[in-house]
Amino acid sequence: MAKKNKEFHMDPWSARGIDEEDYERLIKEFGIERIGEIERQKLIDNRFIRRKIIFGHRSLDDIFKAIEKKQPWAVMSGIKPSGPFHLGTLTTALEIVEFQKMGAKAYYCIADIESWEDNGIPYEEAEEAGVDNLADILALGLDPSPDKAYIWRQSKEPIVKDVCFKVGRLLTQNMVNAIYGEKRFGLYLAALIQVGDILLPQILDAPQPTIVPVGIDQDPHIRLTRDLTRRYYKDIKEDEKIVRDAFFLPGATYHKLLTGLDGTDKMSKRNPNSHFTFNEPIDSIIKKLKGALTGGRKNKKEQQELGGEPQKCMIYKILTYHFEEDDEKLADDFEKCVKGELMCGEHKKECIEKVVKFIENHQKKKEKLIDKAREILKIG
RNA sequence: GGGGGUGUAGCGUAGUGGCAGCGCAGUGGUCUCCAAAACCAAAGGUCGUAGGUUCAAAUCCUACCACCCCCA
Structure with a gap:
């Protein structure tokens, strides 16, 4: 205002x-x-x-x-x-x-x-x-x-x-x-x-x-x-x-x-619950994702009747940005959520699996590249 | 160079010599499909730093540090 x-x-x-x-x-x-x-x-x-x-x-x-x-x-x-x-x-x-x-x-x-x-x-x-x-x-x-x-x-x-x-x-x-x-x-x-x-x-x-x-x-x-x-x-x-x-x-x-995972304005260093880093322990990442804001309703019954609000959902957002490769699957999950067929708990679990897989895979690749990075930046 | 002001929990603040408080954030719990919201609970402090005065200092004095404002 x-x-x-x-x-x-x-x-x-x-x-x-x-x-x-x-x-x-x-x-x-x-x-x-x-x-x-x-x-x-x-x-x-x-x-x-x-x-x-x-x-x-x-x-x-x-x-x-x-x-x-x-x-x-x-x-x-x-x-x-x-x-x-x-x-x-x-x-x-x-x-x-x-x-x-x-x-x-x-x-x-x-x-x-x-x-x-x-x-x-x-x-x-x-x-x-x-x-x-x-x-x-x-x-x-x-x-x-x-x-x-x-x-x-x-x-x-x-x-x-x-x-x-x-x-x-x-x-x-x-x-x-x-x-x-x-x-x-x-x-x-x-x-x-x-x-x-x-x-x-x-x-x-x-x-x-x-x-x-x-x-x-x-x-x-x-x-x-x-x-x-x-x-x-x-x-x-x-x-x-x-x-x-x-x-x-x-x-x-x-x-x-991207806004903060916990529903705050922006992912920021100040607020550790708003984001996770690529160097963070996996269990800490999982904990933060479990606590992420969703667009879910009060309870299961209302979710089935009214459907969820994926526009408000951080799980949907990070899948859209980074963790769901398949456009169709993404659109499909959106539909299911709106229709009340997809429960947030289930969706979260799926998302967590994808994130963990990505981070673990990324870490493996990255480990081998540290020396290369040192060499490029001339840092001994 | 001179003058004035501010500094208290992560953030915002109250506290003019007598037990360091409040709000928000954070944490735990209840609730929830998971979160949010709501409710409940616990936690969090070398009061900028170092000296001094005093039975007693966040409070008064001195120096220093950081930041803000004004003047030259």
């Missing part, structure tokens, strides 16, 4: 939830484009597109053009090494892997400057988490070969720091306030470093379309980056001749965020 009067700040660093009304607003007022039928068809292999988890984008058309003309393009995203992988980071990671499979060169950033600025974790302490996170995405299928991927740590990559200072000249206090609200100064710096991360493919290689798959809460970074790119990375001319084209405005895809 009060929200309508308040200024709309979507904050990449806070844990505020985002509701349907916000999504509409982002599309109407902030220029995010809906994923239309054409984009949908072109990306139909992507589960997140099919299931409308990725709901919006900027400049996806540049990517399709590059694909058509067989020109190079990039996918860029990263992770803040402040803890283990969870279902939220899994979404972005899978998106990167998907785009790489479609032909993009993948640029993956370990955002250790941000984990210092945001969480107070010194670079050295972020190393282990960085290795762990990288091993996770390798296990999910990221191909690290040098022609297909470039992986870096912010603190060790001078180019991204250069960009921070270069574009910093274009920014005023009022602009950062409008985008992020009042924050610790270091967070603004981290945001500018991230501008460097997003532009890195075009700096290291040549101007090319870049897609940044992110959660919708990261859009402020995308807006800032596009604004600064437009103003700073223009055509470079020598003697009236263009020697380097202007950069492409970095594009993005936006996915909806």
